[in-house]
Amino acid sequence: MTEMHYNNKKINPIHHDMTQRRILLIAPEGQVGWHLHRCAQTLGKMLIVGRSYSQGMYAQLDLSNADAIRRIMHETKPDIILNAAAYTAVDKAEQEAELAQAINGTAPGILAEEAKKLNALLVHYSTDYVFNGQHHQPYTESDPVQPLGVYGTTKLSGEQAIQAVGGHYLTLRTAWVYDLRGKNFLLTIQRLAKERDELCIVADQHGSPVWSRLIAEATVQILSQLYSPLLQRDRLDVSGIYHLTCAGQTTWYEFAKAIVAHQQKQPRILPITTADYPTPAKRPAYSVLSNAKLQKTFGIQLPSWDGALELCLKQQN
Numbered sequence: 342m343t344e345m346h347y348n349n350k351k352i353n354p355i356h357h358d359m360t361q362r363r364i365l366l367i368a369p370e371g372q373v374g375w376h377l378h379r380c381a382q383t384l385g386k387m388l389i390v391g392r393s394y395s396q397g398m399y400a401q402l403d404l405s406n407a408d409a410i411r412r413i414m415h416e417t418k419p420d421i422i423l424n425a426a427a428y429t430a431v432d433k434a435e436q437e438a439e440l441a442q443a444i445n446g447t448a449p450g451i452l453a454e455e456a457k458k459l460n461a462l463l464v465h466y467s468t469d470y471v472f473n474g475q476h477h478q479p480y481t482e483s484d485p486v487q488p489l490g491v492y493g494t495t496k497l498s499g500e501q502a503i504q505a506v507g508g509h510y511l512t513l514r515t516a517w518v519y520d521l522r523g524k525n526f527l528l529t530i531q532r533l534a535k536e537r538d539e540l541c542i543v544a545d546q547h548g549s550p551v552w553s554r555l556i557a558e559a560t561v562q563i564l565s566q567l568y569s570p571l572l573q574r575d576r577l578d579v580s581g582i583y584h585l586t587c588a589g590q591t592t593w594y595e596f597a598k599a600i601v602a603h604q605q606k607q608p609r610i611l612p613i614t615t616a617d618y619p620t621p622a623k624r625p626a627y628s629v630l631s632n633a634k635l636q637k638t639f640g641i642q643l644p645s646w647d648g649a650l651e652l653c654l655k656q657q658n
């Protein structure tokens with residue numbers, strides 16, 4: 342192995358030579374995964390695994406199969422694992438707790454164990470739904486957690502399993518994710534706006550919507566710092582949970598109004614309460630996340646939620 346130096350410091354080529362670095366991306370078809378597939382290419386050689394094997398484009402991996410996870414990790418020996426997979430159907434999870442726990446709770450722990458054996462970094466995503474929503478100011482990473490539903494409970498279990506392993510990891514908690522593809526609030530409102538003249542939208546849940554592309558780009562920026570030979574950052578030092586959402590806050594009602602403002606046909610948007618729109622899973626009334634730790638550690642700050650929405654919608658037109 343050739344010895345490499347920068348500023349008279351010896352640097353380890355395994356960690357810094359991006360031509361050798363292997364990046365395992367799980368779930369390239371999800372909202373975040375789709376963008377990671379495109380923007381993480383600059384970091385090294387991408388190895389892609391997904392649940393659906395339909396086009397035969399990726400190796401298959403079902404995260405509910407613990408042996409399969411171990412096998413893929415053993416075969417691919419990645420330096421970085423990007424786990425963009427999750428059981429994300431918040432209401433359905435109430436009926437499928439076991440499956441949600443396998444994917445969101447157990448699988449991340451197995452990935453963390455295998456990553457530790459390889460001295461690899463696990464990048465995982467979690468959710469604002471680990472909080473109970475009783476705050477009135479943005480939640481920090483050290484605030485107590487108390488999920489209200491199965492989805493949040495299983496995601497919390499995944500966070501804790503990764504922490505318990507104690508390897509190199511970044512758990513990025515995000516929230517209210519949307520994109521121009523997939524299943525999300527933006528596309529639902531756009532569809533309903535074409536079909537109806539009036540939409541009733543919940544106005545007493547507060548959060549920060551994020552375009553999934555910004556999550557992927559921020560992830561790559563963080564990784565670029567961690568693997569930069571110039572910065573020489575210690576990956577164990579910065580391991581931990583980080584909040585990653587757009588700046589500012591809103592409600593589903595205001596978010597819907599902002600979406601519809603960009604539509605040709607603009608139905609009336611009426612505010613309703615959570616009690617008016619009962620769902621199987623209880624959701625936090627307030628789940629705004631403070632991004633101060635991300636900004637302090639990596640100097641990264643996402644734009645305001647409404648600015649990000651505009652950027653996203655420009656891509657659609």
Ligand SMILES: NC(=O)c1ccc[n+]([C@@H]2O[C@H](COP(=O)([O-])OP(=O)(O)OC[C@H]3O[C@@H](n4cnc5c(N)ncnc54)[C@H](OP(=O)(O)O)[C@@H]3O)[C@@H](O)[C@H]2O)c1
Nearest residue numbers: 370371372373392403404426427429466468515516517518
């Ligand atoms: N969406 C949100 O509003 C939101 C909010 C907060 C946090 N998050 C977190 O952000 C991350 C990314 O979410 P997202 O919005 O990009 O999710 P998404 O669009 O629902 O994509 C999830 C991906 O996970 C894959 N997946 C599900 N079960 C799997 C399994 N058993 N094995 C392998 N892959 C499986 C899905 O594959 P298929 O295509 O085969 O189903 C899909 O590609 C997740 O950790 C999520 O919990 C999301």
